[in-house]
Amino acid sequence: MDKVPALDGKNIGFLGVGAMGSGMCLNLLKKGAKVGFLESKAAKNTELIEAGAVTYSSIAELAGNSTEVILCLPSSVEVMELCLGDIGVVAHIGTGNIIIDTTSSFPAETLKLHEVCKQAGVRLVDAPLTRNPEDARVGRLNCVVGASDEDFAAVKPIFDAYCENVVHAGEVSAGHRIKVLNNALSLSCAAVVSEVCAVARASGADLEKLLELAVLGGANSPQFVGMMRYHLDGDKKALGFGIALAAKDLNYFNIMAEEAGLTTRLSPHTGAYLNDARDSGFGAKTLPALIDFVEPGLKT
The missing domain is CATH 1.10.1040.10 (N-(1-d-carboxylethyl)-l-norvaline Dehydrogenase; domain 2)
Known part of the structure; x- marks a missing residue:
């Protein structure tokens, strides 16, 4: 019997399919996850589409169809912009689901977002990365994680898809610190x-x-x-x-x-x-x- 891919059945939304994010998405797809990202008129990521990724027209649609949403953005500014408000990820991802912030975000802003997530019944994990886009493509990134033990166990298979080394640093914001x-x-x-x-x-x-x-x-x-x-x-x-x-x-x-x-x-x-x-x-x-x-x- 063929082995079931590690992420089979996962519906992962991805915000930030740039040089690093694209490689991460490819590895998630290889491990059996369904991966979706936002449509872009400026740049169509045909490589991801050909690999099986789907596109969404809005953050609300992406978050509403995902059990996990991964953020790979330039800074905390973009993280807060995409997560908060009536059209943000927190409002649409669904109670009990998980936001994973791989951005190199500012720890104090991560704690603010964590409070918003808790009030909405959403789980937040910070998991910033080291190494480079080439390592992302071959699944050899490092990440350091801030999460409860329960949430860390839940998302560890996701990290294993694109990381060589995963360090659990402590509770939420510990990874960003x-x-x-x-x-x-x-x-x-x-x-x-x-x-x-x-x-x-x-x-x-x-x-x-x-x-x-x-x-x-x-x-x-x-x-x-x-x-x-x-x-x-x-x-x-x-x-x-x-x-x-x-x-x-x-x-x-x-x-x-x-x-x-x-x-x-x-x-x-x-x-x-x-x-x-x-x-x-x-x-x-x-x-x-x-x-x-x-x-x-x-x-x-």
């Missing part, structure tokens, strides 16, 4: 690497030899290697994370620190650095392009 902290670590590394590379190039040092040495010690990380491979090999897929999104995430970290009553010293500089890059026309570029932003500014 850990994601903000993780991004502060990785984005600060990217900022430092961009300055080091700029100084290396200006001083005539061999970047290949720097990479050869650094991977043997404590400076090694996927972030460092990705930055270096972009500049040494022209690998345009390395660290496919936009600078505008990076600036947003560092700003989230700085606000989170302030709300905890802390005055940080290093992260405001990294945040300002990313904000400057975004405002200088680098927002749509990926993190390795930081070196091209910073190098002219270092010249005296």
Whole structure:
């Protein structure tokens, strides 16, 4: 007897079928889920339709036909816009059903949404992601989850469809808190690497030899290697994370620190650095392009 696909019978609505979301949807479909997304006159996602996804004309229709709705959006702003109000997801998804927010959202906003969901009898799970769109397509993302034990068990098979590693961090908003902290670590590394590379190039040092040495010690990380491979090999897929999104995430970290009553010293500089890059026309570029932003500014 053939094995029943892990998500057979699931009706999942998906909001945010961009580079990351499309790959996630393809893996959900492969695991047997019925997946639906919003029609778009601007861009028709024929790949998903050919793979078996259905389209809906409104959020109300999408949410009303889904037992889970997954959000993969730019920020908390878009999450709240699509979830709240008379035409939002919360109003139409149905009592007992689940909203899964994979966006890198701000934890305080997640708690506000959680309160709205509770009043409506809707369950909220936060499950932000790490890694990149290529990993999404091959089902090798990481996610960190904020949910009750019961809700985590209910949605774990969904995460297994597109993730290699799943970490249950605690109750609702715990996933978003850990994601903000993780991004502060990785984005600060990217900022430092961009300055080091700029100084290396200006001083005539061999970047290949720097990479050869650094991977043997404590400076090694996927972030460092990705930055270096972009500049040494022209690998345009390395660290496919936009600078505008990076600036947003560092700003989230700085606000989170302030709300905890802390005055940080290093992260405001990294945040300002990313904000400057975004405002200088680098927002749509990926993190390795930081070196091209910073190098002219270092010249005296």
